[in-house]
Amino acid sequence: MSLIELKDLTLGYDNQVVLKNININIEDNDFICVVGPNGSGKSTLIKGILGLIKPISGKVIYNNLKQNFIGYMPQETLVDKNFPASVYEIVLSGTLNNVNFYTKKEKDNALHNLKILGIEKLKDKNFCDLSGGERQKVLLARSLCATSKLLILDEPSNNLDSKSKKDLYNTIIKLNKNNITIIMITHDLDHDNLIGNKILSLREDEIFFGSTKEFVRRIHHE
Amino acid sequence: MSSIVEMFSYSFMIKALIVGILISLCASLIGVSLVLKRNSMIGDGLSHVGFGAFAIASVFNFTPIYFALPIVIISSFLILKLNENSKLQGDSLIAILSSSSLAIGTFVISIFGVNTDINNYLFGSILSISDIDIIISIILSTFIITLYIFSYNKIFAITFDEKFAKSIGINTDLYNMLFAILCSIVVVLGMRLMGSLLISSLIIFPTLSSMMLYKNFKSVVISSTIISIISFIVGLISSYILNTPTGSTIVIINLIVFIILKLISKIKSN
Numbered sequence: 001m002s003l004i005e006l007k008d009l010t011l012g013y014d015n016q017v018v019l020k021n022i023n024i025n026i027e028d029n030d031f032i033c034v035v036g037p038n039g040s041g042k043s044t045l046i047k048g049i050l051g052l053i054k055p056i057s058g059k060v061i062y063n064n065l066k067q068n069f070i071g072y073m074p075q076e077t078l079v080d081k082n083f084p085a086s087v088y089e090i091v092l093s094g095t096l097n098n099v100n101f102y103t104k105k106e107k108d109n110a111l112h113n114l115k116i117l118g119i120e121k122l123k124d125k126n127f128c129d130l131s132g133g134e135r136q137k138v139l140l141a142r143s144l145c146a147t148s149k150l151l152i153l154d155e156p157s158n159n160l161d162s163k164s165k166k167d168l169y170n171t172i173i174k175l176n177k178n179n180i181t182i183i184m185i186t187h188d189l190d191h192d193n194l195i196g197n198k199i200l201s202l203r204e205d206e207i208f209f210g211s212t213k214e215f216v217r218r219i220h221h222e
Numbered sequence: 223m224s225s226i227v228e229m230f231s232y233s234f235m236i237k238a239l240i241v242g243i244l245i246s247l248c249a250s251l252i253g254v255s256l257v258l259k260r261n262s263m264i265g266d267g268l269s270h271v272g273f274g275a276f277a278i279a280s281v282f283n284f285t286p287i288y289f290a291l292p293i294v295i296i297s298s299f300l301i302l303k304l305n306e307n308s309k310l311q312g313d314s315l316i317a318i319l320s321s322s323s324l325a326i327g328t329f330v331i332s333i334f335g336v337n338t339d340i341n342n343y344l345f346g347s348i349l350s351i352s353d354i355d356i357i358i359s360i361i362l363s364t365f366i367i368t369l370y371i372f373s374y375n376k377i378f379a380i381t382f383d384e385k386f387a388k389s390i391g392i393n394t395d396l397y398n399m400l401f402a403i404l405c406s407i408v409v410v411l412g413m414r415l416m417g418s419l420l421i422s423s424l425i426i427f428p429t430l431s432s433m434m435l436y437k438n439f440k441s442v443v444i445s446s447t448i449i450s451i452i453s454f455i456v457g458l459i460s461s462y463i464l465n466t467p468t469g470s471t472i473v474i475i476n477l478i479v480f481i482i483l484k485l486i487s488k489i490k491s492n
């Protein structure tokens with residue numbers, strides 16, 4: 001059974017349509033890269049799946065998944081450069097979809113996710129003192145605390161150097177191998193290095209949703 | 223020491239102390255979130271709206287607090303809503319509201335005239351604290367402390383990253399609205415004591431000072447309330463001893479604390 005079904009989904013703002021009649025099934029353990037030029041509706045689609053905007057028409061069906069149990073990593077976290085928050089405080093906040101107060105279970109979950117991403121040593125550090133790559137891992141760990149099924153990542157490699165980018169992608173691939181479904185918006189249109197098993201390409205003239213291999217084949221034919 | 227004992231033999235001083243401590247506590251708690259979300263100028267804007275409302279209330283003989291409170295709360299909603307939907311930048315919006323309210327207040331006073339000294343509204347007066355202010359301050363501070371105890375983690379999540387907080391089902395709109403209402407009440411109550419030109423300092427200074435000392439949210443929340451209350455008490459006593467205006471003395475104490483902590487943090491980081 002699909003994890004999420006988008007049925008005739010039309011999304012936009014103030015009735016101005018951005019994406020029209022999207023029909024997609026997201027299967028368990030998929031790794032979908034969402035690509036497309038600026039303004040093509042990538043972030044709008046994600047907001048629609050997360051329920052941050054209401055569909056103009058159509059619907060999003062969640063199977064065995066609650067909407068607020070999706071781990072979301074926003075494109076930018078525009079925090080003050082002196083924001084007083086420790087890594088542990090931030091990662092723990094990912095569990096707030098389930099509880100109001102943290103118990104041992106939530107604390108263990110946060111520590112576990114810090115460990116999985118190899119950043120347990122950063123636990124007591126201030127978020128703003130970290131490098132770009134480390135920050136992204138902290139935000140990824142927070143998203144992991146919110147879900148055990150689906151991660152939605154909005155351009156997670158933005159502003160990262162190539163080494164940190166590679167490191168982050170390897171981590172995401174590892175998570176997918178551990179049965180976490182991934183939807184990732186990416187600007188890295190280097191087609192030889194596309195990751196994931198499926199591509200959703202949003203272009204004005206055409207929307208493509210299919211296997212990565214098929215996408216690459218089409219691109220080479222164009 | 224004898225002047226301190228003498229100071230608290232006056233009932234208006236006791237009232238000012240109680241209301242001041244409670245307002246300092248509330249302002250610092252709300253301030254942490256407002257400052258970190260870069261919304262600290264909301265307090266400043268609302269206090270100017272408060273001035274306009276107080277001026278109109280005085281001219282038409284309305285009870286100032288009952289008239290000003292709903293006006294300031296409505297203005298805070300307006301700022302929130304227009305901030306979300308308008309093409310105007312948040313700070314321009316606050317500037318427009320702020321200067322317009324100040325202008326309307328001054329205009330109304332100059333046309334109709336009032337018995338009260340306009341300086342009381344601008345720079346505060348400890349003599350204007352009433353029993354109603356004490357009751358509202360106690361209710362307000364009880365509510366804010368309860369809110370912080372029960373929703374502390376959610377307040378942190380919203381302050382740090384509102385988009386993420388929304389995605390995990392936290393009702394961010396409700397919290398933003400709640401903070402706008404609470405900020406309005408703090409401003410209206412506090413401006414009687416501090417004045418409309420100075421009340422926003424109670425919201426901003428304690429958080430900024432605490433951030434010089436601590437690098438995690440919980441410590442900043444706790445220390446900002448402590449700094450805020452101590453600065454208020456020291457400011458109130460100093461103003462009595464030095465015979466200076468209470469509001470400005472409290473702001474100067476807050477400024478001194480901020481400068482000292484900034485220097486300490488600079489020395490530490492070097």
